[in-house]
Amino acid sequence: MALKARYEQLSTDRSQFLQRARHNALLTLPSLMPLEGQTGASHLVEPYQGLGARGVVHLSSRMLVGFLPAGRPYMRLDLPPEIKLAAQGEEDTATTKGLALSERLVQGEVEASGWRESTLMTLQQLLVAGSAVEQMLDDNKIRVFRLDQFVVRRNHDGTILELIIQEKFKRDATPVELTNPKANGGTTTMAPNQDEEVELYSGMKMITEGSRRFYRRTQEWGDGQAASESTTWELKDFPYLALRWSATPGEDYGRSKVEEHIGDLRSLDALEKAQLEMAAMAARNFVMIAPGAGAAGMKNRLARAINGDVVVGDPDSVELKSFDNQSGYQLTAQQVQILRENLAQAFLLSSAGQRNAERVTAKEIERDIQELESSLGGQFSTLSLEMMQRRTQLLIGNMKVQQKLPPFPDGTVNPVILTGLEALSRERDVVRAQQAGEVVRQFLGADESARHVVKLDKILGRALVGLGFEDAVRTEDEATALRAQEQQQQQQQELINATAPGVAKELASKQGGQ
Numbered sequence: 001m002a003l004k005a006r007y008e009q010l011s012t013d014r015s016q017f018l019q020r021a022r023h024n025a026l027l028t029l030p031s032l033m034p035l036e037g038q039t040g041a042s043h044l045v046e047p048y049q050g051l052g053a054r055g056v057v058h059l060s061s062r063m064l065v066g067f068l069p070a071g072r073p074y075m076r077l078d079l080p081p082e083i084k085l086a087a088q089g090e091e092d093t094a095t096t097k098g099l100a101l102s103e104r105l106v107q108g109e110v111e112a113s114g115w116r117e118s119t120l121m122t123l124q125q126l127l128v129a130g131s132a133v134e135q136m137l138d139d140n141k142i143r144v145f146r147l148d149q150f151v152v153r154r155n156h157d158g159t160i161l162e163l164i165i166q167e168k169f170k171r172d173a174t175p176v177e178l179t180n181p182k183a184n185g186g187t188t189t190m191a192p193n194q195d196e197e198v199e200l201y202s203g204m205k206m207i208t209e210g211s212r213r214f215y216r217r218t219q220e221w222g223d224g225q226a227a228s229e230s231t232t233w234e235l236k237d238f239p240y241l242a243l244r245w246s247a248t249p250g251e252d253y254g255r256s257k258v259e260e261h262i263g264d265l266r267s268l269d270a271l272e273k274a275q276l277e278m279a280a281m282a283a284r285n286f287v288m289i290a291p292g293a294g295a296a297g298m299k300n301r302l303a304r305a306i307n308g309d310v311v312v313g314d315p316d317s318v319e320l321k322s323f324d325n326q327s328g329y330q331l332t333a334q335q336v337q338i339l340r341e342n343l344a345q346a347f348l349l350s351s352a353g354q355r356n357a358e359r360v361t362a363k364e365i366e367r368d369i370q371e372l373e374s375s376l377g378g379q380f381s382t383l384s385l386e387m388m389q390r391r392t393q394l395l396i397g398n399m400k401v402q403q404k405l406p407p408f409p410d411g412t413v414n415p416v417i418l419t420g421l422e423a424l425s426r427e428r429d430v431v432r433a434q435q436a437g438e439v440v441r442q443f444l445g446a447d448e449s450a451r452h453v454v455k456l457d458k459i460l461g462r463a464l465v466g467l468g469f470e471d472a473v474r475t476e477d478e479a480t481a482l483r484a485q486e487q488q489q490q491q492q493q494e495l496i497n498a499t500a501p502g503v504a505k506e507l508a509s510k511q512g513g514q
Contacts, residue, residue, distance in 0.1 A: 003201035003220045007164045010151035017253040021129035021147050024258040027265045028052035032128045033146060048273040051340055052265050055347030056258065060123040062348055063380065066372055067388055068116055069418075073107045075392055077413050099413070102405055106392070106415075109140055109399060115391075118142040122387070126245040130256035133165065134387070136239040136394045147253070152242050154252050160215075160242050163204040171196045178228050181221040200227055204240060207232075239394055243387055245379060257376075261346050268339040275332050281323040293317035348375055388417045 001009075018033075025033035029052075030044040038044070047053075068074050077099040118134070121144045125132040133145040133152070145165055153162040172194035174180060181198045199222035207216050215238045219227040233239065244254025258265065289298050298313045305311050344350045348371065372380045392415040399405040 002224045003164060003203045003218065004199070004222055004224070006203065007151055007166055007201055010153065010162075010164065014147070014151050014253060017130065018147055020259060021131075021256065024128050024256055024262065027262070027269055028056045028128055028258055029124065032056075032124055033148065036148075048269050048276060049265075051268065051343055051349075052258070055343060055349055056124055056127050058349055059257070059347045060120055060127055063123050063372065063383075064116065064120050066380065067119060067384065068110070072418075073103055074110070074388065074418055075103065075106065076416050076418060077103050077106075078416050080411065080414050083412065098406070102413075105405055106395060106399065109395065109404065113140040113142070115142060118144055122243065126243060126254070126383075127257045130245045130254040130259065132243050133163070134241040134243065134391075136241075136391065136398070138398070140395055140398055142391070150242075152252050154242075156249075158244075158247060159206070160204070160238075160240070161206050163240060163242060165202045165204075167200045167202070168197050169200060170194065171198055174198065174200075178219065179226065181223070181225065181227070198222060204238075236393070237397060241387060241390055243383070245383075257347075257379075261343060264339050264343050264346075268336065268343065271332055271336050271339070275329070275336060278323070278325065278329050278332065282329070285320065285322045288319050288321050290314075290317040346375075348372075384417045389415060392417065 021033045022035055025031075026045055027047055027049075030046070034042065034044065079095070079099075118141070122132050122134060122142075125144065125146060129147045131147050131152075133150045135143045135145070137143060149167070150163065150165045152160060152164075155161050169175075171181065178200070200219060201222070202217060202219045204215050204217045207214055213235060215233045215235065217231045217233075221227050245257055246255040246260075248255060287302060289302070293299075293314060298317060301311050301313065302318070341350075396405060396413075396415065400407055
């Protein structure tokens with residue numbers, strides 16, 4: 001079956017989720033999921049309230065800072081437990097320094113590849129639509145696809161069985177690595193209209209051959225012609241991530257955060273509309289006169305009168321009319337306030353959040369993570385594993401191929417995402433080293449033999465590496481050589497001190513003999 005036909009077949013299962021996502025976008029950010037047929041030149045529907053948009057933007061920004069903190073590493077590299085067990089829990093200084101330097105290389109590549117923009121885009125799609133697909137490109141950048149651009153099929157544990165992505169290009173803007181549409185085989189020629197839009201379908205499917213399981217990608221144009229040769233990846237190297245905000249058993253697509261509060265958003269939008277209409281009606285005032293007074297010229301005299309003029313007429317024939325429904329307006333305003341408070345609490349608009357500063361303290365980050373964890377019901381930790389950790393694993397693999405990282409064997413280093421409450425950051429290593437040093441100081445004051453039990457150089461090295469001074473920590477060989485040199489110098493000094501009195505006595509006797 002052609003990929004286009006298969007895409008249209010799977011679109012039936014996606015239709016209810018796509019319709020719900022478009023409705024969610026209408027109440028928050030319509031540009032995130034435009035209605036069918038709308039383009040960049042179309043006029044988007046404008047909601048009557050802006051709280052939905054503020055909530056999505058604020059919460060996605062808060063989560064972005066939690067995933068990629070400003071001025072801090074978002075991950076750390078650690079040794080697997082089995083390697084630590086084989087080394088009896090020992091981690092030499094050279095390994096610690098190498099891991100810390102590799103972390104900086106990975107962090108630098110993340111910043112250079114512009115992950116923040118794509119991460120914010122993904123989070124907003126997940127908050128509104130519930131599903132999004134990311135592709136890790138060869139240059140370590142991330143491309144994001146909306147729900148109306150892909151269809152997916154999963155097995156019982158959420159693993160991707162089939163994924164088809166639909167892309168649209170101008171004919172003269174097709175990627176250079178793809179075969180030009182309607183140009184292969186010599187059957188047809190390139191159309192003269194370079195602005196014509198063409199469709200590209202990329203189909204990924206899990207293949208099982210014996211005990212081996214892998215993904216295979218084929219690409220076709222909308223007319224069924226092949227666009228490129230097929231590509232295969234091992235499961236761990238598959239560069240596509242089909243993300244969900246909230247996974248429901250038995251469903252291929254995710255549920256969104258906005259969907260959880262769609263009733264409040266819909267009610268708020270309707271009440272805001274009614275409140276706006278009442279305000280517009282209250283702002284309109286006009287003068288009503290009796291029909292007989294109008295025949296007597298009262299209308300003309302009132303129209304020509306200026307402030308302070310005396311107008312002759314029957315006051316009972318003139319009345320100022322205006323909209324007067326104060327109780328209804330107050331009731332609507334009270335309900336709007338209740339809905340606004342509920343939604344502000346749901347989207348964390350009532351909390352301050354993390355400071356936008358170059359250096360943010362560990363207490364602020366931990367407080368922010370705790371609030372995100374408690375408010376989002378575990379989605380924050382789930383996304384940190386499904387999105388950030390998977391991204392980092394793919395990035396490390398790409399950087400090793402590009403020779404931007406040392407070629408350490410697979411499985412010898414684990415990336416740990418510093419977003420969960422149990423994750424250990426380098427700054428927390430410093431705090432723990434300080435606490436350990438304080439404990440050692442207290443025991444050294446009571447018992448000098450404690451010096452032979454504790455490896456003070458390990459504590460000091462961990463603290464300096466955590467502060468970012470990897471180059472200030474000597475390796476084991478350098479420390480051994482330095483200790484040997486100091487010991488040799490001490491022995492020479494002791495020898496000089498031991499022989500100095502005899503030499504001085506001999507010189508004194510020689511001077512006395514003369």
